Amino acid sequence: MPDLLLEFFSEEIPARMQARAADDLKKMVTDRLVAAGLTYEGAKAFATPRRLALTVQGVPSRAPDLKEERKGPKVGAPEQAIAGFLRAAGLTSIDQATVQADKKGDFYVAITEKEGKPALDLLAVMIPEIVRGFPWPKSMRWGAQSAKAGSLSWVRPLHSIVATFGPETEEPVVVPFDIDGIAGGDVTRGHRFLSPGEIQVRRFDDYVAKLESAKVVLDATRRMDIIRADAKNAAFAQGYELVEDEGLLAEVAGLVEWPVVLMGEFDKSFLAIPGEVVRSTIRTNQKCFVLRDPQTAKLVNKFILVANIEASDGGKAIVAGNERVIRARLSDAKFFYETDLKTPLEARLPKFSQIVFHEKLGTQEERIARIVALAGQLAPLVGADVAKAERAAQLCKADLLTEVVGEFPELQGLMGKYYAEAQNEDEAVAHACEDHYRPKGPDDLVPADPVSIAVALADKIDTLVGFWAIDEKPTGSKDPYALRRAALGVIRIIIDNQLRLSLNKIAKPELLAFFADRLKVQLREQGARHDLVDAVFALEGQDDLLMVVRRVEALGKFLDSDDGKNLLAGVKRASNILRIEEKKDGKSYNGAVDGKLLDAAEEKALASAVATAKSEASAAVAKEDFAAAMTALAKLRPFVDAFFDKVTVNADDKEVRANRLTLLNEIREATRAVADFSKIEG
Amino acid sequence: MANATSSAPHQGSLDPTRSFQGLILALQQYWADYGCVILQPYDMEVGAGTFHPATTLRALGPKAWNAAYVQPSRRPKDGRYGENPNRLQHYYQFQVILKPSPPDLQQLYLNSLKVIGIDSALHDIRFVEDDWESPTLGAWGLGWECWCDGMEVSQFTYFQQVAGVECAPVAGELTYGLERLAMYVQGVDRVYDLNFNGRDDDRRVTYGDVFLQAEKEYSRHNFEHSDSDMLFKQFTMAEQACQKYLEAGYSADKAQHLMALPAYDQCIKASHVFNLLDARGVISVTERQSYILRVRELAKACGAAWLKTEAGGVTL
Numbered sequence: 001m002p003d004l005l006l007e008f009f010s011e012e013i014p015a016r017m018q019a020r021a022a023d024d025l026k027k028m029v030t031d032r033l034v035a036a037g038l039t040y041e042g043a044k045a046f047a048t049p050r051r052l053a054l055t056v057q058g059v060p061s062r063a064p065d066l067k068e069e070r071k072g073p074k075v076g077a078p079e080q081a082i083a084g085f086l087r088a089a090g091l092t093s094i095d096q097a098t099v100q101a102d103k104k105g106d107f108y109v110a111i112t113e114k115e116g117k118p119a120l121d122l123l124a125v126m127i128p129e130i131v132r133g134f135p136w137p138k139s140m141r142w143g144a145q146s147a148k149a150g151s152l153s154w155v156r157p158l159h160s161i162v163a164t165f166g167p168e169t170e171e172p173v174v175v176p177f178d179i180d181g182i183a184g185g186d187v188t189r190g191h192r193f194l195s196p197g198e199i200q201v202r203r204f205d206d207y208v209a210k211l212e213s214a215k216v217v218l219d220a221t222r223r224m225d226i227i228r229a230d231a232k233n234a235a236f237a238q239g240y241e242l243v244e245d246e247g248l249l250a251e252v253a254g255l256v257e258w259p260v261v262l263m264g265e266f267d268k269s270f271l272a273i274p275g276e277v278v279r280s281t282i283r284t285n286q287k288c289f290v291l292r293d294p295q296t297a298k299l300v301n302k303f304i305l306v307a308n309i310e311a312s313d314g315g316k317a318i319v320a321g322n323e324r325v326i327r328a329r330l331s332d333a334k335f336f337y338e339t340d341l342k343t344p345l346e347a348r349l350p351k352f353s354q355i356v357f358h359e360k361l362g363t364q365e366e367r368i369a370r371i372v373a374l375a376g377q378l379a380p381l382v383g384a385d386v387a388k389a390e391r392a393a394q395l396c397k398a399d400l401l402t403e404v405v406g407e408f409p410e411l412q413g414l415m416g417k418y419y420a421e422a423q424n425e426d427e428a429v430a431h432a433c434e435d436h437y438r439p440k441g442p443d444d445l446v447p448a449d450p451v452s453i454a455v456a457l458a459d460k461i462d463t464l465v466g467f468w469a470i471d472e473k474p475t476g477s478k479d480p481y482a483l484r485r486a487a488l489g490v491i492r493i494i495i496d497n498q499l500r501l502s503l504n505k506i507a508k509p510e511l512l513a514f515f516a517d518r519l520k521v522q523l524r525e526q527g528a529r530h531d532l533v534d535a536v537f538a539l540e541g542q543d544d545l546l547m548v549v550r551r552v553e554a555l556g557k558f559l560d561s562d563d564g565k566n567l568l569a570g571v572k573r574a575s576n577i578l579r580i581e582e583k584k585d586g587k588s589y590n591g592a593v594d595g596k597l598l599d600a601a602e603e604k605a606l607a608s609a610v611a612t613a614k615s616e617a618s619a620a621v622a623k624e625d626f627a628a629a630m631t632a633l634a635k636l637r638p639f640v641d642a643f644f645d646k647v648t649v650n651a652d653d654k655e656v657r658a659n660r661l662t663l664l665n666e667i668r669e670a671t672r673a674v675a676d677f678s679k680i681e682g
Numbered sequence: 683m684a685n686a687t688s689s690a691p692h693q694g695s696l697d698p699t700r701s702f703q704g705l706i707l708a709l710q711q712y713w714a715d716y717g718c719v720i721l722q723p724y725d726m727e728v729g730a731g732t733f734h735p736a737t738t739l740r741a742l743g744p745k746a747w748n749a750a751y752v753q754p755s756r757r758p759k760d761g762r763y764g765e766n767p768n769r770l771q772h773y774y775q776f777q778v779i780l781k782p783s784p785p786d787l788q789q790l791y792l793n794s795l796k797v798i799g800i801d802s803a804l805h806d807i808r809f810v811e812d813d814w815e816s817p818t819l820g821a822w823g824l825g826w827e828c829w830c831d832g833m834e835v836s837q838f839t840y841f842q843q844v845a846g847v848e849c850a851p852v853a854g855e856l857t858y859g860l861e862r863l864a865m866y867v868q869g870v871d872r873v874y875d876l877n878f879n880g881r882d883d884d885r886r887v888t889y890g891d892v893f894l895q896a897e898k899e900y901s902r903h904n905f906e907h908s909d910s911d912m913l914f915k916q917f918t919m920a921e922q923a924c925q926k927y928l929e930a931g932y933s934a935d936k937a938q939h940l941m942a943l944p945a946y947d948q949c950i951k952a953s954h955v956f957n958l959l960d961a962r963g964v965i966s967v968t969e970r971q972s973y974i975l976r977v978r979e980l981a982k983a984c985g986a987a988w989l990k991t992e993a994g995g996v997t998l
Contacts (some may be wrong), residue, residue, distance in 0.1 A: 012862050143785055143852065147782065305832065321805065
């Protein structure tokens with residue numbers, strides 16, 4: 001069966017858009033093929049800085065014929081109905097319809113056969129549609145044709161399109177189309193500098209091979225592999241180790257068609273700057289990799305650059321040029337770093353009075369004051385020294401005003417730590433400057449030092465309280481202030497450090513529901529049931545997240561046991577009866593059970609078991625032994641079962657009935673020592 | 683025999699790899715050969731070559747336009763009292779504007795690098811994504827930073843919108859950072875050490891000889907002494923004059939405009955005065971946005987007026 005080869009050859013496509021564009025191209029083409037009835041065997045898309053390419057193998061040369069059946073009126077129907085049917089079915093005479101029979105009798109059926117179109121014709125329509133509707137994040141117009149409205153747009157000027165179609169055994173044909181003067185063809189070009197001439201291609205196999213000999217590696221994964229391997233080897237050969245960076249690798253692979261790895265060096269004196277600053281300078285500004293000493297794990301004064309050409313001097317001029325730029329950049333960074341060190345962190349603070357944190361939430365200065373107060377309030381609760389926590393909170397944002405962080409925002413916090421250390425702050429204070437931002441994501445570490453914990457919680461809770469107060473809550477996929485991450489951070493800090501905090505005392509109660517939601521998500525990801533979280537939060541005053549988690553754990557284990565499952569069934573039955581009867585009577589049965597009214601042996605036994613279980617469970621909960629509380633409740637199970645088995649709740653005697661309902665309520669109340677069982681599913 | 687002159691030039695004095703002015707002349711020659719009109723700098727203070735009416739206004743409307751020129755660019759905030767090796771409050775841009783953008787613009791650009799001594803067989807030249815936007819001009823375009831061995835040496839932009847108007851056709855804009863390029867080809871690390879006139883004898887003049895004193899003086903002026911009261915007034919005056927000229931320039935039926943260029947001068951003026959105030963630190967963060975918006979409104983109104991002029995495409 002024939003194969004399709006497509007290539008869109010353009011001016012340089014931004015590196016960050018290439019992978020997505022390749023995926024989009026594949027999806028757009030294959031979706032349309034399938035919709036046209038052209039099922040294919042396989043497809044793969046590629047991107048380089050100058051081309052998007054796609055190969056689709058095993059496309060049928062023709063779409064399948066379509067047989068359409070249209071049911072018409074009964075035989076002998078009025079003439080008007082027959083005429084309407086003929087018109088709708090495109091027939092000229094009723095003789096062209098067949099007659100079929102069903103239960104109601106004979107009726108006409110029009111069978112029309114539509115011949116499937118040749119794939120080539122379908123492609124000739126499909127490809128221009130895809131080009132015009134391509135979902136580039138940003139696209140542009142260019143050239144003389146852009147004077148006309150509705151002219152073609154692409155990510156950068158599009159120069160040519162290869163579109164060939166044909167079976168392996170034959171010469172493929174060019175798919176005929178013309179998009180604003182760009183016709184389907186079979187000619188592309190090689191590397192911009194190393195092999196700029198035209199190349200005629202037939203199908204994917206020779207396309208890849210010809211590109212390769214024209215110094216273009218089509219597959220981004222292969223370019224990444226080449227860069228990674230060459231960079232590692234170059235580092236190893238000199239006794240160093242590459243500091244791997246997959247994000248940078250992907251970006252660099254999107255900037256070259258023919259990767260050539262070269263090594264350069266910079267003056268050793270720059271290694272006096274913190275390694276992260278050196279790395280950010282070299283990475284962000286120059287898109288180069290740094291190397292380290294495998295023994296000490298410290299950076300060395302070398303870098304790896306990836307050029308796009310095999311230069312006629314072996315790369316000497318390129319290395320020299322890059323070294324000059326990196327020298328200038330590192331000089332700037334060194335200057336920034338040294339300038340920063342001259343100003344103590346606290347001396348920067350007055351400037352925060354000029355900087356608005358959020359229009360409705362005041363200046364950064366006001367925000368820092370709030371964090372200081374809250375960190376001081378939290379400190380004794382998390383075992384931190386109050387003075388240190390307040391000092392750390394005071395300083396923790398100061399590095400935002402430093403030159404280095406201005407240049408490299410990703411170093412916020414880290415630079416604060418370095419500058420705090422340089423001015424001999426207490427170690428815990430310095431670490432809090434960095435760690436109070438943690439955890440920054442699901443894989444990030446959670447602060448463990450009490451001072452860091454106090455400031456990290458204060459920072460996050462202030463953010464949450466503030467944005468809640470101005471009604472900027474996250475909605476759907478929108479969470480511009482990363483409030484979900486902040487709440488999850490609070491939860492992780494509390495749980496991982498086993499902190500006992502009553503959230504209602506430090507945050508507004510409305511926030512508790514948000515924490516509950518995030519906790520549910522978190523626990524669900526760990527495999528816990530979200531309904532159990534609801535069952536615990538349904539109890540009064542559950543604002544101690546650690547206790548909530550412990551309860552949920554104990555509840556989960558309990559409900560996995562037979563005792564748990566049966567007790568749950570019994571409690572649900574009791575609750576259901578109560579709900580119905582209470583509604584009917586318009587009153588609730590929450591008084592005490594009257595022992596004198598107990599009649600049947602099973603209800604007497606249950607009443608005494610409930611009383612025992614209730615007091616045992618409450619005692620266990622008071623000791624925070626939730627497993628023991630569950631065990632106490634488990635003892636209820638046979639009594640509940642026996643009660644429902646033998647005793648009629650809705651007794652004729654009104655008083656007996658009321659007393660029995662009160663007893664059911666007691667079961668419910670007893671279980672409320674650990675959770676609201678009515679919220680549990682199943 | 684175009685090179686035969688009566689007094690023989692000093693050997694190498696116009697070699698673009700040894701002379702700053704030689705580099706400028708080489709670029710001018712190259713783009714003149716291509717068919718550009720070689721203009722002189724606009725005679726007002728601007729923040730970038732784009733502000734020159736030969737770019738901002740000529741980019742609008744249907745008429746073809748190919749021009750190249752050097753434009754001194756003022757960035758009051760970037761002054762460093764002459765102490766930073768590559769930051770200046772006044773520097774030169776070489777600006778090329780081609781409308782419509784020709785299909786081989788990238789190759790034209792690469793060829794121009796060759797004439798100033800940057801050979802693509804030896805140097806790693808890259809087109810790295812850079813979306814250009816000028817909030818004050820209400821303009822944006824897509825293109826690249828052009829890198830040579832890891833250094834940004836030019837901006838390459840396909841204008842999509844200028845002064846709030848869609849470009850039809852699209853113009854291609856090249857902006858060469860002349861000092862950077864010269865430093866690169868001359869192998870100099872400090873801008874003030876650039877050889878300006880290409881002489882190696884006692885007539886050698888460096889960039890520092892020409893501009894160092896100016897950098898110091900203007901840094902003092904921009905950061906410490908510029909008269910803010912006067913500048914605030916000038917801003918308002920320029921804004922009002924721009925609006926006045928725009929209104930006065932329209933024909934009765936609004937089909938024609940007869941004073942788009944003088945009005946636009948006042949827009950340029952307002953923009954530069956704003957930059958001076960900003961450098962002086964007398965505009966707060968919140969006010970800043972509103973000043974930018976005010977300049978943009980002027981630029982947009984000037985663009986709209988330009989489209990009603992002959993050069994803007996109106997047939998008289």
